[in-house]
Amino acid sequence: xxxxxxxxxxxxxxxxxxxxxxxxxxxxxxxxxxxxxxxxxxxxxxxxxxxxxxxxxxxxxxxxxxxxxxxxxxxxxxxxxxxxxxxxxxxxxxxxxxxxxxxxxxxxxxxxxxxxxxxxxxxxxxxxxxxxxxxxxxxxxxxxxxxxxxxxxxxxxxxxxxxxxxxxxxxxxxxxxxxxxxxxxxxxxxxxxxxxxxxxxxxxxxxxxxxxxxxxxxxxxxxxxxxxxxxxxxxxxxxxxxxxxxxxxxxxxxxxxxxxxxxxxxxxxxxxxxxxxxxxxxxxxxxxxxxxxxxxxxxxxxxxxxxxxxxxxxxxxxxxxxxxxxxxxxxxxxxxxxxxxxxxxxxxxxxxxxxxxxxxxxxxxxxxxxxxxxxxxxxxxxxxxxxxxxxxxxxxxxxxxxxxxxxxxxxxxxxxxxxxxxxxxxxxxxxxxxxxxxxxxxxxxxxxxxxxxxxxxxxxxxxxxxxxxxxxxxxx
Amino acid sequence: xxxxxxxxxxxxxxxxxxxxxxxxxxxxxxxxxxxxxxxxxxxxxxxxxxxxxxxxxxxxxxxxxxxxxxxxxxxxxxxxxxxxxxxxxxxxxxxxxxxxxxxxxxxxxxxxxxxxxxxxxxxxxxxxxxxxxxxxxxxxxxxxxxxxxxxxxxxxxxxxxxxxxxxxxxxxxxxxxxxxxxxxxxxxxxxxxxxxxxxxxxxxxxxxxxxxxxxxxxxxxxxxxxxxxxxxxxxxxxxxxxxxxxxxxxxxxxxxxxxxxxxxxxxxxxxxxxxxxxxxxxxxxxxxxxxxxxxxxxxxxxxxxxxxxxxxxxxxxxxxxxxxxxxxxxxxxxxxxxxxxxxxxxxxxxxxxxxxxxxxxxxxxxxxxxxxxxxxxxxxxxxxxxxxxxxxxxxxxxxxxxxxxxxxxxxxxxxxxxxxxxxxxxxxxxxx
Numbered sequence: 001x002x003x004x005x006x007x008x009x010x011x012x013x014x015x016x017x018x019x020x021x022x023x024x025x026x027x028x029x030x031x032x033x034x035x036x037x038x039x040x041x042x043x044x045x046x047x048x049x050x051x052x053x054x055x056x057x058x059x060x061x062x063x064x065x066x067x068x069x070x071x072x073x074x075x076x077x078x079x080x081x082x083x084x085x086x087x088x089x090x091x092x093x094x095x096x097x098x099x100x101x102x103x104x105x106x107x108x109x110x111x112x113x114x115x116x117x118x119x120x121x122x123x124x125x126x127x128x129x130x131x132x133x134x135x136x137x138x139x140x141x142x143x144x145x146x147x148x149x150x151x152x153x154x155x156x157x158x159x160x161x162x163x164x165x166x167x168x169x170x171x172x173x174x175x176x177x178x179x180x181x182x183x184x185x186x187x188x189x190x191x192x193x194x195x196x197x198x199x200x201x202x203x204x205x206x207x208x209x210x211x212x213x214x215x216x217x218x219x220x221x222x223x224x225x226x227x228x229x230x231x232x233x234x235x236x237x238x239x240x241x242x243x244x245x246x247x248x249x250x251x252x253x254x255x256x257x258x259x260x261x262x263x264x265x266x267x268x269x270x271x272x273x274x275x276x277x278x279x280x281x282x283x284x285x286x287x288x289x290x291x292x293x294x295x296x297x298x299x300x301x302x303x304x305x306x307x308x309x310x311x312x313x314x315x316x317x318x319x320x321x322x323x324x325x326x327x328x329x330x331x332x333x334x335x336x337x338x339x340x341x342x343x344x345x346x347x348x349x350x351x352x353x354x355x356x357x358x359x360x361x362x363x364x365x366x367x368x369x370x371x372x373x374x375x376x377x378x379x380x381x382x383x384x385x386x387x388x389x390x391x392x393x394x395x396x397x398x399x400x401x402x403x404x405x406x407x408x409x410x411x412x413x414x415x416x417x418x419x420x421x422x423x424x425x426x427x428x429x430x431x432x433x434x435x436x437x438x439x440x441x442x443x444x445x446x447x448x449x450x451x452x453x454x455x456x457x458x459x460x461x462x463x464x465x466x467x468x469x470x471x472x473x474x475x476x
Numbered sequence: 477x478x479x480x481x482x483x484x485x486x487x488x489x490x491x492x493x494x495x496x497x498x499x500x501x502x503x504x505x506x507x508x509x510x511x512x513x514x515x516x517x518x519x520x521x522x523x524x525x526x527x528x529x530x531x532x533x534x535x536x537x538x539x540x541x542x543x544x545x546x547x548x549x550x551x552x553x554x555x556x557x558x559x560x561x562x563x564x565x566x567x568x569x570x571x572x573x574x575x576x577x578x579x580x581x582x583x584x585x586x587x588x589x590x591x592x593x594x595x596x597x598x599x600x601x602x603x604x605x606x607x608x609x610x611x612x613x614x615x616x617x618x619x620x621x622x623x624x625x626x627x628x629x630x631x632x633x634x635x636x637x638x639x640x641x642x643x644x645x646x647x648x649x650x651x652x653x654x655x656x657x658x659x660x661x662x663x664x665x666x667x668x669x670x671x672x673x674x675x676x677x678x679x680x681x682x683x684x685x686x687x688x689x690x691x692x693x694x695x696x697x698x699x700x701x702x703x704x705x706x707x708x709x710x711x712x713x714x715x716x717x718x719x720x721x722x723x724x725x726x727x728x729x730x731x732x733x734x735x736x737x738x739x740x741x742x743x744x745x746x747x748x749x750x751x752x753x754x755x756x757x758x759x760x761x762x763x764x765x766x767x768x769x770x771x772x773x774x775x776x777x778x779x780x781x782x783x784x785x786x787x788x789x790x791x792x793x794x795x796x797x798x799x800x801x802x803x804x805x806x807x808x809x810x811x812x813x814x815x816x817x818x819x820x821x822x823x824x825x826x827x828x829x830x831x832x833x834x835x836x837x838x839x840x841x842x843x844x845x846x847x848x849x850x851x852x853x854x855x856x857x858x859x860x861x862x863x864x865x866x867x868x869x870x871x872x873x874x875x876x877x878x879x880x881x882x883x884x885x886x887x888x889x890x891x892x893x894x895x896x897x898x899x900x901x902x903x904x905x906x907x908x
Binding site: 124125126127155156159211215317318320321335336337338339340341344345346347348349353357368369372373376379380382383384387388434435436437439468469475476 | 573574575576577578606607772773774775776777778779781782783785804806808809812815818819821822862866867868869870871888889891892895896898899
């Protein structure tokens with residue numbers, strides 16, 4: 001909830017002016033940088049206008065602090081200034097004039113991050129008009145952007161906030177081989193999606209393996225109708241993207257020379273794929289089976305891109321060693337299985353086994369209920385592994401919904417861990433967060449108290465929730 | 477047939493039955509003495525600390541301190557552990573689905589015309605389903621198996637099963653009739669809730685007429701009823717108050733309408749889904765109508781469930797409504813009813829009430845005898861937990877169903893074990 005307008009933190013000012021400078025200098029530049037300007041134009045489309053509300057400096061004291069990076073501090077403090085974390089630990093100087101929050105008996109974690117949400121694109125209530133997440137009209141729709149479907153007033157968003165979720169990635173659905181761009185949002189109430197966009201977060205590309213695309217298009221009587229058809233579909237798309245990229249590279253090289261080439265025509269679909277090949281968009285690949293994940297890894301190598309995470313990676317445990325070596329995260333559920341053949345080989349220890357192989361484990365939701373309880377989902381996944389002999393600690397497992405998640409969506413240097421100069425996205429929990437009894441009591445986004453369980457003034461209400469049942473009240 | 481042959485046949489028959497009865501005894505004769513557990517009885521005696529439970533011949537024989545069994549009793553020390561009745565999920569399709577998206581493995585719904593209320597799913601229940609062990613090792617020992625909705629507002633009748641991997645798991649069929657009202661029910665009835673209401677009212681009226689004039693409608697007669705004769709016949713036990721009508725309904729005003737309809741037809745109803753039940757909790761309590769809810773389900777999924785909230789269970793309990801729990805997601809994770817219950821506890825419901833809502837309350841609502849409490853004389857569906865039964869980090873340590881100690885193994889644990897050590901995984905695909 002943003003109240004009033006006060007000066008931005010200095011750092012944000014600087015970033016704004018830097019971008020302004022970049023844009024103006026690019027416009028001014030005629031030759032070598034023209035192609036870069038085109039790229040810039042793309043990445044500047046629909047820029048984030050998210051500005052955190054001003055926040056007072058504060059310190060949370062005497063709490064058990066999980067940094068998200070494998071450290072647990074007891075009776076520790078977290079100091080926040082200008083929306084950033086200034087210090088974490090047991091022993092540092094706390095300025096006299098900062099607000100003090102007593103964290104005795106409480107637990108503090110980074111804000112929870114969901115790498116797989118459809119909030120805003122499959123909003124609640126689910127009616128005809130809220131089916132905005134899957135452009136199932138062609139198997140490759142790299143040209144669509146999830147953010148253009150986002151309804152910012154989805155009442156699921158404030159519910160997720162009450163579950164400690166400060167950042168979430170909204171992905172297109174999995175009906176297509178290449179479903180389009182995903183977007184990372186801050187969980188703040190805003191009138192438009194730009195005002196929720198996580199500043200400087202990279203876009204993602206949603207790809208999907210297996211049953212969904214082959215079923216959707218097979219039923220339409222067109223390719224792909226098989227898994228091999230899926231693979232042909234990805235590769236044909238990437239071949240086009242390579243050609244497109246080469247065309248632009250040649251054009252760029254020719255600029256300023258005697259034989260300046262004509263500027264290639266822009267193609268919205270290939271823009272996205274070329275940005276992946278340039279390394280500017282992160283690939284998030286819905287993929288259940290070990291076989292298919294291994295094939296996708298080879299496709300990525302063939303075309304020179306990197307897979308950031310496999311989502312719904314039911315069989316990640318079978319190839320956890322490979323995933324560790326390839327530095328690919330596995331975003332998984334704690335319990336879901338059996339809804340499709342490719343989800344049949346689920347084990348409850350999946351995340352724990354991935355973690356144990358020193359690969360990057362993430363618990364994701366893909367559900368507007370699950371997103372409210374990512375801490376519980378993590379708890380179950382950890383406990384399942386420990387029951388079978390591992391000894392994963394809470395301070396490590398919490399990374400599955402904080403730092404590992406942040407890393408997978410390309411914001412690991414900004415949020416997801418409690419370290420100096422990270423965004424002050426923080427949750428104060430009533431209990432150990434990996435417990436059914438844990439409730440997020442206070443949630444801070446960029447140092448701003450955005451949710452307080454015991455103060456209705458800090459409980460965001462979406463436009464939808466307003467007067468929807470009782471004209472004089474709110475939904476909850 | 478000569479005498480010799482007759483005698484021979486008799487001997488074979490006797491031997492066979494002797495062997496069978498011996499086998500049966502061997503299966504259930506083993507006694508178990510569980511020592512020093514924190515026993516959550518789901519009964520009026522509540523939680524008993526450091527208590528022993530003696531399981532004998534499939535039943536709970538004794539409950540108390542310092543118990544001892546006979547010489548061949550297997551003693552299990554459950555010090556520091558918790559013991560509850562085996563859990564039940566009130567809304568599953570256990571045994572009726574293996575892989576949801578593989579239609580040949582799905583038996584819970586029929587699209588056949590004229591088959592609604594008369595659809596009895598019992599013959600399709602597959603006790604060798606992989607879902608049964610996976611749920612069993614996670615503490616679910618029983619399930620209500622419910623038909624899905626096809627072309628009628630009536631889905632058909634449900635069964636109760638124990639999560640055993642053979643047909644001894646079948647407990648009872650035709651235990652309740654299921655109907656859909658409200659947002660989806662309207663779809664079968666010209667797109668209006670009012671039409672759905674009319675259809676339900678008429679069906680009950682027709683069924684009642686048929687019940688009293690059955691002879692006029694022997695096969696061959698043309699019927700002018702709203703439903704097929706078979707469907708109307710299937711509503712007879714509802715009208716005779718032998719089984720409840722489970723009504724899937726969410727909106728609070730619809731709930732009131734359903735209570736009124738139940739009164740009109742003098743039938744027993746149970747509200748299922750019931751996202752907005754808490755809004756009219758006093759009316760529901762007054763009408764003595766139980767509700768089946770998933771306490772974790774707090775999304776305004778539809779315009780019929782705008783008032784969904786996470787603490788609904790606590791509100792309903794305070795109003796005196798009898799609750800039965802189901803869980804989120806699918807039948808595959810039917811055991812997650814425990815997580816849903818845990819969330820209800822986290823949001824104000826007493827833990828003992830949460831346990832009852834996934835044991836004894838369910839047994840009572842669906843008429844399942846001798847199950848649902850840790851009490852002498854009850855069938856020994858017992859789970860030993862390694863911690864607080866409501867906690868998400870807690871796992872089942874050992875499960876008993878009808879007094880039989882269950883192997884804590886499922887297809888999933890087999891896969892887990894195969895891939896547990898990836899360094900030792902060479903050629904594992906070809907060995908057990």
